[in-house]
Amino acid sequence: MIFKVYFQEQxxxxxxxxxxxxxxxxxxxxxxxxxxxxxxxxxxxxxQKVEKAFLEYEQQNEDFKVLEI
Incomplete structure (x- = not known):
């Protein structure tokens, strides 16, 4: 599964x-x-869990990248 994480840098x-x-x-x-x-x-x-249409929408963004951790 792919998750979108909203965060502050500090x-x-x-x-x-x-x-x-x-x-x-x-x-x-x-x-x-x-x-x-x-x-x-x-x-x-x-x-936030990202799946189906929401994931497809996010993948269209040129900045879309999944962290490799």
């Missing part, structure tokens, strides 16, 4: 929409995504 940073970044991660569950990203100093706001 772990102690309050979430602000304009500073939110996203990354795609392949994992079996949301818990596995958090485990894979635990060593990064980021503030995870939300993890």
């Amino acid at each position: 772990a102690n940073e309050v979430p602000v929409r304009e500073k939110t970044k996203t990354v795609f991660v392949e994992a079996g569950s949301e818990k596995e995504v958090r485990t894979k990203l635990i060593d990064r100093a980021i503030n995870i706001e939300y993890i």
Whole structure:
């Protein structure tokens, strides 16, 4: 499964929409995504499962890239 992770680059940073970044991660569950990203100093706001039409839409974006962790 592929998950879209919304995050702030600083772990102690309050979430602000304009500073939110996203990354795609392949994992079996949301818990596995958090485990894979635990060593990064980021503030995870939300993890969203991406599938079917939503995944196809995201793949059309030239910046679409799944993190290899």
